Amino acid sequence: NAGVTQTPKFQVLKTGQSMTLQCAQDMNHNSMYWYRQDPGMGLRLIYYSASEGTTDKGEVPNGYNVSRLNKREFSLRLESAAPSQTSVYFCASSATPGYNQPQHFGDGTRLSIL
């Protein structure tokens, strides 16, 4: 039961470097999300994709870009990493964009920017 799979699990970058976080789900879900989680704060939405072919900004999109490659995959790109982007990143999916749908999470990517 893979569910939502994220790669890599850990990454250390230098300021200014770029990288892409990968996310794939095998539950045939339509909607996918990227969050970041920082100490003492709730998860905050970076970007979401309500359905294949669409992406929209969430609460904290600055410094990030996303690609919904197909129904299964949703990637998050940091073009020029900054120390403020040190965080734990979670990808999630839900069957539909509906407000009563729980979201299923991957096990996270721990990213440190030096």
Added chain:
Amino acid sequence: RKEVEQDPGPFNVPEGATVAFNCTYSNSASQSFFWYRQDCRKEPKLLMSVYSSGNEDGRFTAQLNRASQYISLLIRDSKLSDSATYLCVVSLSGGYNKLIFGAGTRLAVHP
């Protein structure tokens, strides 16, 4: 003011105890409500949805008070395995599945 507020804890309780967590939300347009559980350095996992009439799942009982805009979670007969952070989550209607997460309440159950 945070949109979803929780007491951060930690709540330290012995095995077998009953413990209750409360959560308040600020947006009266909130439509759906959930409790998620997050173990240390792991992903959040859905514990239960919260319905207007209240609902129970084994040792866990969730209540919703729309008038006062708060949600509660009651855990009876606490187990060591219940030690985790409990996240209160509300969902807003309109456009997409916008979940607003509280920062979580940490529970530590000791022998």
